[in-house]
Amino acid sequence: MSRSRAHIVGVGESRYARWGKIGDVTEHALACQAIQRAVADAGLSMDDVDGLASFAEDRNEAVFLAAELGLPALRFANMVWLPGGGGGCAAISNASMAVETGQAEVVVVYRSLCQGQFFRFGTGGLDASAPVEPKPPTVQQANSLMLASMGFAIPYGLVMAAAAYALPTRRHMHLYGTTSEQLGRIAVTFREHASRNPRAVMGGRPMTLEDHQASPMIADPHRLFDCCLESDGACAVVVTTAERARDLAKRPVEILASEQGAPKGYAFGHFTNANIADEIYATGGCEQMAGRLWAKAGVGPGDVDVAQIYDHFTGCVLMQIEDYGFCQRGEGGPFIESGALSWHGGSLPTNTHGGSLSEAYIHGLNHVVEGVRSLRRESTSPVENAEVCLVTSGACVPSSAVLLGRK
């Protein structure tokens, strides 16, 4: 049954740096570098690549990259609609659909971010230090559906992801007694993992729970250390057929199942939507998708040996852990307090690279890279005998996930 499933055969990345620190290489050149490294890691040539896939908010169009990299024929150029980081695993999923159906044979999924060369996320393009317009404020024309939707958020000051995802997290605390210290344990654990990873931007910056509690409040309950990094860097993942995967340079990793989407009425998720259904308000919105993922793969949360969970904010990690069924709803806090997320002896070793909180913020595609490394036994925080890895992309927005298996 697994014969026709797509496989990941190569991963690669550029150097990772703090946001704005990569100014000498353009963002698309950095994408090319990551793609070339991933293809080399697979033992393939760029002449073998016939597809490119990315996900929303990518500035680096596949058609240009295909030309720059000299692809002999571009057969598949794919973009995922799910917002930002929510689409990383969906891009893997789309790449696997392409190779499984013969639309292409070797598809590279990529993400490159050099925020200093463009603009910084979380500002809505606004500059709080800019001089005030002398004319009186009025309603402005929204020239996109997204902007019309943001029209019900930005006049209230909601432009920052840290504030948007604070809303469900605050409600989770209210409903279940989740604490800031429990959220802090997530950040501290991922920092420990980063300290073992030479690629991690925050590798040399140890963090204690006291440091977390002393970090400045950004959008209550999110302190600075509850928020992911802002990084410059690029990474890439090579997807191909089971047949092609068989005799390449590295042990292939099988894509056991993938899912993407959103529950009814979710729209852009918590960023603009105050009317997410009460039953799923204080969640990552992934529960429905998780059920489909487990059913499709024929495994359950108990079969997962290691997880790479999208960590834009600590609260979103906690809610996803519940969404995917690793503990009961509302028990994420005690689950984390048990030390479950630690690479060393935790029941659910999570973000063994340090995650977006401590390795780098590459819109979570680096979580797929780490998922592959963890099953190849290449992780710097290895989980013994890991056979199955869950990777998630996004939460509290439409999102996606893949389940990876060691061959």
Next chain:
Amino acid sequence: MSERFFPDSMPPPLADTITLPWWQAAALHRLVVQRCTSCEHTRLPPAPVCPECRSADSAWKEVSGRGEVYTYTVVHRPIAAGQTLPYVIAVIALEDAGGVRILSNVVGANPKEIRIGMPVELVWEDMSADLAIPRFRPTQSEMK
């Protein structure tokens, strides 16, 4: 002009032809929700089709502006020059709006005292002659 809570430099609303009538009602200090005239389902923000019965027929229903805090965050970073920090972004569950919630701010209260479940009432902030933003404050009787 009403009491001011935010500076002129706050980003203005952006609207398309579907959402503009909502802001036009707001300018007249009318807080409205969109109600499907086919199945009575109420929605916000305004949208072209009812997500329950898929009818394109709808009407505006004015609501009282009474409600309670469903969730909130206290934000410590400015997005506009001259903003008083911190400020409170909240989701308000409206009392007579068919279960609809609205994203807004809680103003006129110590951010430390905001609680989920806190009763609130509507307060209009006139940003200009053509623009009023609905915000919420603790229900006055609560404060006595």
